[in-house]
Amino acid sequence: MLLTPSNTIAKQCQLSQLDISAIMDSVCKERCKPVRLLEHVVQEGNEVFTTGDSQLDHALGGGIRTGMVWEIAGERYVQILSYDMILI
Numbered sequence: 141m142l143l144t145p146s147n148t149i150a151k152q153c154q155l156s157q158l159d160i161s162a163i164m165d166s167v168c169k170e171r172c173k174p175v176r177l178l179e180h181v182v183q184e185g186n187e188v189f190t191t192g193d194s195q196l197d198h199a200l201g202g203g204i205r206t207g208m209v210w211e212i213a214g215e216r217y218v219q220i221l222s223y224d225m226i227l228i
Contacts, residue, residue: 146161149164187207188203188204190204
């Protein structure tokens with residue numbers, strides 16, 4: 141809607157261009173968030189949740205913090221116990 145010229149929308153909706161302009165202004169006002177100053181931003185994204193792995197949580201400083209994009213890659217270290225087979 142925002143990329144289509146208002147006269148095209150007016151023709152398709154059979155409304156006046158003034159009505160379409162008013163609708164588009166309302167949509168823009170509802171969709172646009174007001175600009176906030178950095179000092180007014182409350183601490184956001186400091187919540188932490190567990191990965192389910194205590195060692196990984198420790199490596200991440202307590203778990204995964206919200207408000208961020210995370211990518212964790214690599215192989216998981218798995219301790220494999222080996223048993224000697226005894227042939228009888």
